[in-house]
Amino acid sequence: MGRRGRVLPSQRVRMADVAEAAGVSRATVSRVLARDPAVVEATAAIVRDAIERLGYRPNRAAQALMGASRTLGVIFGEPPDRASALLLRGINEAATSEGYALTVAIATDLDGEELRRGLNTMVEQSAAAVMVLPATAVNAQVLAAADVPFPIISTTDLGPDSPCSVAALDELGAVDVVVGHLQEIGRSRILHIGARHETLVSQFRRDGWQTRVDQADLFEMADEWSARGGCDALHRAVARGARPDAVFAASDEMALGAMYAAAELGLRVPGDLAVAGFGGLPVTEFYGPGLTTVATSPQERGALAVQECVRRLSEPDGPPSYRLLAGELVVRRSSVPGGDSPGPVGP
Amino acid sequence: MGRRGRVLPSQRVRMADVAEAAGVSRATVSRVLARDPAVVEATAAIVRDAIERLGYRPNRAAQALMGASRTLGVIFGEPPDRASALLLRGINEAATSEGYALTVAIATDLDGEELRRGLNTMVEQSAAAVMVLPATAVNAQVLAAADVPFPIISTTDLGPDSPCSVAALDELGAVDVVVGHLQEIGRSRILHIGARHETLVSQFRRDGWQTRVDQADLFEMADEWSARGGCDALHRAVARGARPDAVFAASDEMALGAMYAAAELGLRVPGDLAVAGFGGLPVTEFYGPGLTTVATSPQERGALAVQECVRRLSEPDGPPSYRLLAGELVVRRSSVPGGDSPGPVGP
């Protein structure tokens, strides 16, 4: 008698429709979709033709119910910047080409509650694997303790012993390169402006700086991971007498803010104060006189994360892998002696 | 005999497990989950307790298979900037609080192919409704012609007659406010720098400008929607003799690039050249001497879009709604006469 009280009979073309149109069974259609070589080419062609004609799209929910799901999860963290948008781009492109759909969640709180909820969402969505973007220390613990039926790939370095795979930036190496550069041009009082220290990347950046510059009075904590934060931080540092001859900010935006503050303080960049940031998106070429920074490729990182999802899925018993991408130093006028701004842009 | 040749027997706690633990039927558990008031509180409490104890998470795929799905789709377009990251934030927050999960796709090409694929993905994922971010004219056609089983909400203005709901920015109004401001401070040769004219927002911004400034020689097309694009465009405009006394750029980043070019050309901002952008994220306070712009709230727009999804879902026969959000003029030194930069930041 068919769909009993079905309120809203699905209008969608189903596999059964395709099967009927092609004069085969549903099983055969399913096999064609799965590229099962057992199906003889002639039959397959007829089926594909029917699929095409009817505009059939398989129902992922039904597929997921049965076997392996074809969706990957992404859990975003702070900050909501362009880099995260690019990371999503990279992930999407790779995922699409591998035939995966994407489902997302966001976790920005400090106690791991949102991450826990996000992971729950992912199990509800039957994600096959999930990628977690910048994490806090608390989140790292949540991840390590998570009882979930899928592999987790972190795009923040969680260390080689984490149960999660990592596809991250080599933070320490990258910081070493910028700070080293600042020292090479002769700066010895390099102020580090950090923020949101509960995030792992923030800690990495400070740790990297500390390896080369071990002076507590040259660290200044900004209130937020932004230009405003960087601006206020430099003002505070100078007010308390820090007298830096260079600034290494934990983000490019903070570096921009610091340059603004420098202008307000009458300090020339780079003459009186060399400035470097971290991130390296194209726009930084126009930050101040041109900002020295470390370029990282969020898109590449995203693609790498997806690759790792695919690998973990194909070798379910393989160990989590640990891969770090190198950042690339980009030297611009904010740290080239003699590159002082002649022009009128600035506060 | 149970699960016959099941290769990977699901380890997950199922509704049946909860039902057994609570000593009720699956139907009752289902009702508790759906907050069906028919279930007496005492029973519900027992069930909730069992759910909690077993760590049960419903399987969305199975739910979707039956009735209404609880996932919303988001299709992103250009550009991959911070605004899109914020929009996702707003959407996520609203969606989560409404109990929806999110699935995403990206469509950035010019011929609508990716949009079509994205919509297919959404059908496959059984999205209940989908939100489409900045669109091109081609995409608008694809959307209008789309044969999909869910309502579409556009965060770009597709006009009041579109079959899609719109929850967008009042582009024309916002542009009118900025350009009007430039005129009020006495500028009469306002150059507009636009880019990627295949996108609707780009067209809106030019149209808005054209209403107030109708001089073809004061329009300059940038190669890209970026600071580099804005910088090169101003150089080109000046080289061909445009002699503007103000710039209205279609994006804040392009405005930043224009200010950089101005410095290279020896033009003071705002003395020789007032500059205004469009977007208004906090960082623009630090673009040049502080950038005049129109602030828009991507997060709010995202929340509005989700609201509209929910409404369309609850009144399936209601008409698509058409709602425009106002932008807010933010005046900063780049357009305040006498606000010229004394400082050293700039090329």
Added chain:
DNA sequence: CTGTTAGCGCTTTCAA
């Protein structure tokens, strides 16, 4: 107020 039952659209044995 709660249980029984019949599928949702698909994959996967198993048999032919």
Added chain:
DNA sequence: TTGAAAGCGCTAACAG
């Protein structure tokens, strides 16, 4: 090489 049939985990009549 293909088809028949048994579910995957859940919801929604319908009956009690």
